[in-house]
Amino acid sequence: MSVWPAWEVQEDDGATSWCHVRLAFTDGARVDALAVVADGHVSIEDVRSQPALCLDDLAALADWIEGPLFEACGFGPLPDEEEGEGEPAGPRRARPAWPRGAEGRWLVAQEYRAAQEDGVDPVLAVMCATGHSRRKSLRMIAQARDAGFLTPRHARR
Incomplete structure:
Protein backbone atom coordinates (compact mmCIF):
# COMPACT_ATOMS: atom_id res chain seq x y z
CA MET A 1 0.00 0.00 0.00
CA CYS A 73 -0.82 12.59 7.13
CA GLY A 74 1.08 13.05 10.38
CA PHE A 75 -1.74 12.23 12.79
CA GLY A 76 0.09 9.24 14.31
CA PRO A 77 -1.62 5.96 15.19
CA LEU A 78 -5.38 5.73 15.59
CA PRO A 79 -6.68 6.84 19.01
CA ASP A 80 -8.01 3.38 19.87
CA GLU A 81 -4.82 1.51 18.96
CA GLU A 82 -3.03 0.28 22.03
CA GLU A 83 0.72 -0.01 22.21
CA GLY A 84 2.11 -2.95 24.12
CA GLU A 85 1.14 -6.52 24.74
CA GLY A 86 -2.30 -8.02 24.16
CA GLU A 87 -4.81 -8.19 21.36
CA PRO A 88 -5.37 -5.28 18.97
CA ALA A 89 -8.10 -2.91 20.14
CA GLY A 90 -11.54 -3.25 18.57
CA PRO A 91 -12.72 -4.86 15.32
CA ARG A 92 -11.96 -1.72 13.24
CA ARG A 93 -9.25 -3.31 11.13
CA ALA A 94 -9.84 -5.18 7.91
CA ARG A 95 -6.38 -6.73 8.13
CA PRO A 96 -5.87 -10.05 9.87
CA ALA A 97 -5.16 -10.08 13.61
CA TRP A 98 -1.44 -10.44 14.25
CA PRO A 99 -0.06 -11.34 17.68
CA ARG A 100 2.04 -8.74 19.43
CA GLY A 101 5.21 -9.15 21.43
CA ALA A 102 7.66 -12.02 21.15
CA GLU A 103 5.15 -14.32 19.42
CA GLY A 104 4.51 -11.75 16.69
CA ARG A 105 8.24 -11.16 16.16
CA TRP A 106 8.81 -14.92 15.93
CA LEU A 107 6.03 -15.26 13.33
CA VAL A 108 7.49 -12.35 11.32
CA ALA A 109 10.84 -14.16 11.30
CA GLN A 110 9.15 -17.39 10.13
CA GLU A 111 7.39 -15.57 7.25
CA TYR A 112 10.63 -13.80 6.32
CA ARG A 113 12.70 -17.00 6.22
CA ALA A 114 10.02 -18.95 4.33
CA ALA A 115 9.88 -16.25 1.65
CA GLN A 116 13.67 -16.25 1.33
CA GLU A 117 13.66 -20.03 0.86
CA ASP A 118 10.93 -19.73 -1.80
CA GLY A 119 12.92 -17.05 -3.62
CA VAL A 120 10.32 -14.28 -3.21
CA ASP A 121 10.55 -10.82 -1.64
CA PRO A 122 10.59 -11.40 2.14
CA VAL A 123 9.37 -7.89 2.98
CA LEU A 124 6.38 -8.32 0.68
CA ALA A 125 5.66 -11.68 2.30
CA VAL A 126 5.62 -10.05 5.75
CA MET A 127 3.38 -7.27 4.40
CA CYS A 128 0.90 -9.82 3.04
CA ALA A 129 0.94 -11.91 6.20
CA THR A 130 0.49 -9.02 8.63
CA GLY A 131 -1.59 -6.67 6.50
CA HIS A 132 0.68 -3.79 7.48
CA SER A 133 2.33 -1.18 5.28
CA ARG A 134 5.89 -1.59 4.02
CA ARG A 135 7.23 0.82 6.64
CA LYS A 136 5.51 -1.00 9.52
CA SER A 137 6.59 -4.40 8.13
CA LEU A 138 10.22 -3.26 7.93
CA ARG A 139 9.96 -2.08 11.53
CA MET A 140 8.59 -5.49 12.55
CA ILE A 141 11.43 -7.25 10.71
CA ALA A 142 13.97 -5.05 12.50
CA GLN A 143 12.34 -5.93 15.85
CA ALA A 144 12.60 -9.62 14.97
CA ARG A 145 16.32 -9.11 14.19
CA ASP A 146 16.83 -7.26 17.48
CA ALA A 147 15.10 -10.11 19.33
CA GLY A 148 17.54 -12.59 17.76
CA PHE A 149 15.00 -14.41 15.56
CA LEU A 150 16.79 -13.30 12.36
CA THR A 151 20.49 -12.93 11.60
CA PRO A 152 21.94 -9.40 11.74
CA ARG A 153 21.63 -7.47 8.51
CA HIS A 154 25.32 -6.50 8.40
CA ALA A 155 28.27 -8.48 9.68
CA ARG A 156 29.89 -6.75 12.64
CA ARG A 157 33.67 -6.32 12.55
Missing part, protein backbone atom coordinates in the same frame (compact mmCIF):
# COMPACT_ATOMS: atom_id res chain seq x y z
CA SER A 2 1.29 3.45 -0.95
CA VAL A 3 0.03 6.75 0.43
CA TRP A 4 1.16 10.17 -0.72
CA PRO A 5 -0.32 13.58 0.03
CA ALA A 6 -2.24 15.44 -2.68
CA TRP A 7 -3.02 18.70 -0.87
CA GLU A 8 -3.94 20.09 2.53
CA VAL A 9 -6.21 22.92 3.69
CA GLN A 10 -5.31 24.58 7.01
CA GLU A 11 -8.20 25.74 9.17
CA ASP A 12 -8.29 27.63 12.47
CA ASP A 13 -8.29 24.55 14.67
CA GLY A 14 -6.95 21.87 12.35
CA ALA A 15 -6.38 20.72 8.80
CA THR A 16 -8.09 18.68 6.13
CA SER A 17 -5.76 16.48 4.07
CA TRP A 18 -6.38 14.78 0.74
CA CYS A 19 -4.19 11.79 -0.08
CA HIS A 20 -3.74 9.46 -3.01
CA VAL A 21 -3.83 5.81 -1.97
CA ARG A 22 -2.73 2.86 -4.07
CA LEU A 23 -3.24 -0.76 -3.08
CA ALA A 24 -1.42 -3.23 -5.31
CA PHE A 25 -1.98 -6.94 -4.83
CA THR A 26 0.24 -9.86 -5.83
CA ASP A 27 -2.39 -11.16 -8.29
CA GLY A 28 -2.23 -7.92 -10.31
CA ALA A 29 -5.36 -6.32 -8.87
CA ARG A 30 -5.08 -2.63 -8.04
CA VAL A 31 -7.15 -0.02 -6.21
CA ASP A 32 -6.50 3.72 -6.53
CA ALA A 33 -8.39 6.11 -4.26
CA LEU A 34 -8.52 9.76 -3.28
CA ALA A 35 -9.11 9.90 0.47
CA VAL A 36 -9.83 12.79 2.83
CA VAL A 37 -8.63 12.86 6.44
CA ALA A 38 -10.41 15.45 8.60
CA ASP A 39 -11.40 15.59 12.27
CA GLY A 40 -10.13 12.06 12.88
CA HIS A 41 -12.28 10.53 10.12
CA VAL A 42 -11.49 9.07 6.72
CA SER A 43 -13.72 9.67 3.71
CA ILE A 44 -13.24 8.28 0.22
CA GLU A 45 -13.87 10.76 -2.60
CA ASP A 46 -12.89 8.70 -5.62
CA VAL A 47 -12.11 5.03 -6.21
CA ARG A 48 -10.86 3.24 -9.29
CA SER A 49 -10.08 -0.45 -9.22
CA GLN A 50 -9.12 -3.21 -11.56
CA PRO A 51 -11.03 -5.53 -11.31
CA ALA A 52 -14.09 -3.76 -9.90
CA LEU A 53 -14.75 -3.94 -6.15
CA CYS A 54 -17.88 -5.57 -4.78
CA LEU A 55 -20.01 -3.54 -2.35
CA ASP A 56 -18.64 -5.33 0.72
CA ASP A 57 -15.04 -4.58 -0.32
CA LEU A 58 -15.90 -0.98 -1.08
CA ALA A 59 -17.53 -0.59 2.35
CA ALA A 60 -14.42 -2.00 4.07
CA LEU A 61 -11.96 0.13 2.06
CA ALA A 62 -12.02 3.18 4.37
CA ASP A 63 -11.46 1.06 7.49
CA TRP A 64 -8.62 -0.84 5.81
CA ILE A 65 -6.68 2.27 4.78
CA GLU A 66 -7.46 4.39 7.85
CA GLY A 67 -4.32 3.59 9.90
CA PRO A 68 -1.74 4.09 7.12
CA LEU A 69 -3.54 7.28 6.05
CA PHE A 70 -3.38 8.73 9.56
CA GLU A 71 0.34 7.89 9.76
CA ALA A 72 1.08 9.39 6.32
Whole structure:
Protein backbone atom coordinates (compact mmCIF):
# COMPACT_ATOMS: atom_id res chain seq x y z
CA MET A 1 0.00 0.00 0.00
CA SER A 2 1.29 3.45 -0.95
CA VAL A 3 0.03 6.75 0.43
CA TRP A 4 1.16 10.17 -0.72
CA PRO A 5 -0.32 13.58 0.03
CA ALA A 6 -2.24 15.44 -2.68
CA TRP A 7 -3.02 18.70 -0.87
CA GLU A 8 -3.94 20.09 2.53
CA VAL A 9 -6.21 22.92 3.69
CA GLN A 10 -5.31 24.58 7.01
CA GLU A 11 -8.20 25.74 9.17
CA ASP A 12 -8.29 27.63 12.47
CA ASP A 13 -8.29 24.55 14.67
CA GLY A 14 -6.95 21.87 12.35
CA ALA A 15 -6.38 20.72 8.80
CA THR A 16 -8.09 18.68 6.13
CA SER A 17 -5.76 16.48 4.07
CA TRP A 18 -6.38 14.78 0.74
CA CYS A 19 -4.19 11.79 -0.08
CA HIS A 20 -3.74 9.46 -3.01
CA VAL A 21 -3.83 5.81 -1.97
CA ARG A 22 -2.73 2.86 -4.07
CA LEU A 23 -3.24 -0.76 -3.08
CA ALA A 24 -1.42 -3.23 -5.31
CA PHE A 25 -1.98 -6.94 -4.83
CA THR A 26 0.24 -9.86 -5.83
CA ASP A 27 -2.39 -11.16 -8.29
CA GLY A 28 -2.23 -7.92 -10.31
CA ALA A 29 -5.36 -6.32 -8.87
CA ARG A 30 -5.08 -2.63 -8.04
CA VAL A 31 -7.15 -0.02 -6.21
CA ASP A 32 -6.50 3.72 -6.53
CA ALA A 33 -8.39 6.11 -4.26
CA LEU A 34 -8.52 9.76 -3.28
CA ALA A 35 -9.11 9.90 0.47
CA VAL A 36 -9.83 12.79 2.83
CA VAL A 37 -8.63 12.86 6.44
CA ALA A 38 -10.41 15.45 8.60
CA ASP A 39 -11.40 15.59 12.27
CA GLY A 40 -10.13 12.06 12.88
CA HIS A 41 -12.28 10.53 10.12
CA VAL A 42 -11.49 9.07 6.72
CA SER A 43 -13.72 9.67 3.71
CA ILE A 44 -13.24 8.28 0.22
CA GLU A 45 -13.87 10.76 -2.60
CA ASP A 46 -12.89 8.70 -5.62
CA VAL A 47 -12.11 5.03 -6.21
CA ARG A 48 -10.86 3.24 -9.29
CA SER A 49 -10.08 -0.45 -9.22
CA GLN A 50 -9.12 -3.21 -11.56
CA PRO A 51 -11.03 -5.53 -11.31
CA ALA A 52 -14.09 -3.76 -9.90
CA LEU A 53 -14.75 -3.94 -6.15
CA CYS A 54 -17.88 -5.57 -4.78
CA LEU A 55 -20.01 -3.54 -2.35
CA ASP A 56 -18.64 -5.33 0.72
CA ASP A 57 -15.04 -4.58 -0.32
CA LEU A 58 -15.90 -0.98 -1.08
CA ALA A 59 -17.53 -0.59 2.35
CA ALA A 60 -14.42 -2.00 4.07
CA LEU A 61 -11.96 0.13 2.06
CA ALA A 62 -12.02 3.18 4.37
CA ASP A 63 -11.46 1.06 7.49
CA TRP A 64 -8.62 -0.84 5.81
CA ILE A 65 -6.68 2.27 4.78
CA GLU A 66 -7.46 4.39 7.85
CA GLY A 67 -4.32 3.59 9.90
CA PRO A 68 -1.74 4.09 7.12
CA LEU A 69 -3.54 7.28 6.05
CA PHE A 70 -3.38 8.73 9.56
CA GLU A 71 0.34 7.89 9.76
CA ALA A 72 1.08 9.39 6.32
CA CYS A 73 -0.82 12.59 7.13
CA GLY A 74 1.08 13.05 10.38
CA PHE A 75 -1.74 12.23 12.79
CA GLY A 76 0.09 9.24 14.31
CA PRO A 77 -1.62 5.96 15.19
CA LEU A 78 -5.38 5.73 15.59
CA PRO A 79 -6.68 6.84 19.01
CA ASP A 80 -8.01 3.38 19.87
CA GLU A 81 -4.82 1.51 18.96
CA GLU A 82 -3.03 0.28 22.03
CA GLU A 83 0.72 -0.01 22.21
CA GLY A 84 2.11 -2.95 24.12
CA GLU A 85 1.14 -6.52 24.74
CA GLY A 86 -2.30 -8.02 24.16
CA GLU A 87 -4.81 -8.19 21.36
CA PRO A 88 -5.37 -5.28 18.97
CA ALA A 89 -8.10 -2.91 20.14
CA GLY A 90 -11.54 -3.25 18.57
CA PRO A 91 -12.72 -4.86 15.32
CA ARG A 92 -11.96 -1.72 13.24
CA ARG A 93 -9.25 -3.31 11.13
CA ALA A 94 -9.84 -5.18 7.91
CA ARG A 95 -6.38 -6.73 8.13
CA PRO A 96 -5.87 -10.05 9.87
CA ALA A 97 -5.16 -10.08 13.61
CA TRP A 98 -1.44 -10.44 14.25
CA PRO A 99 -0.06 -11.34 17.68
CA ARG A 100 2.04 -8.74 19.43
CA GLY A 101 5.21 -9.15 21.43
CA ALA A 102 7.66 -12.02 21.15
CA GLU A 103 5.15 -14.32 19.42
CA GLY A 104 4.51 -11.75 16.69
CA ARG A 105 8.24 -11.16 16.16
CA TRP A 106 8.81 -14.92 15.93
CA LEU A 107 6.03 -15.26 13.33
CA VAL A 108 7.49 -12.35 11.32
CA ALA A 109 10.84 -14.16 11.30
CA GLN A 110 9.15 -17.39 10.13
CA GLU A 111 7.39 -15.57 7.25
CA TYR A 112 10.63 -13.80 6.32
CA ARG A 113 12.70 -17.00 6.22
CA ALA A 114 10.02 -18.95 4.33
CA ALA A 115 9.88 -16.25 1.65
CA GLN A 116 13.67 -16.25 1.33
CA GLU A 117 13.66 -20.03 0.86
CA ASP A 118 10.93 -19.73 -1.80
CA GLY A 119 12.92 -17.05 -3.62
CA VAL A 120 10.32 -14.28 -3.21
CA ASP A 121 10.55 -10.82 -1.64
CA PRO A 122 10.59 -11.40 2.14
CA VAL A 123 9.37 -7.89 2.98
CA LEU A 124 6.38 -8.32 0.68
CA ALA A 125 5.66 -11.68 2.30
CA VAL A 126 5.62 -10.05 5.75
CA MET A 127 3.38 -7.27 4.40
CA CYS A 128 0.90 -9.82 3.04
CA ALA A 129 0.94 -11.91 6.20
CA THR A 130 0.49 -9.02 8.63
CA GLY A 131 -1.59 -6.67 6.50
CA HIS A 132 0.68 -3.79 7.48
CA SER A 133 2.33 -1.18 5.28
CA ARG A 134 5.89 -1.59 4.02
CA ARG A 135 7.23 0.82 6.64
CA LYS A 136 5.51 -1.00 9.52
CA SER A 137 6.59 -4.40 8.13
CA LEU A 138 10.22 -3.26 7.93
CA ARG A 139 9.96 -2.08 11.53
CA MET A 140 8.59 -5.49 12.55
CA ILE A 141 11.43 -7.25 10.71
CA ALA A 142 13.97 -5.05 12.50
CA GLN A 143 12.34 -5.93 15.85
CA ALA A 144 12.60 -9.62 14.97
CA ARG A 145 16.32 -9.11 14.19
CA ASP A 146 16.83 -7.26 17.48
CA ALA A 147 15.10 -10.11 19.33
CA GLY A 148 17.54 -12.59 17.76
CA PHE A 149 15.00 -14.41 15.56
CA LEU A 150 16.79 -13.30 12.36
CA THR A 151 20.49 -12.93 11.60
CA PRO A 152 21.94 -9.40 11.74
CA ARG A 153 21.63 -7.47 8.51
CA HIS A 154 25.32 -6.50 8.40
CA ALA A 155 28.27 -8.48 9.68
CA ARG A 156 29.89 -6.75 12.64
CA ARG A 157 33.67 -6.32 12.55
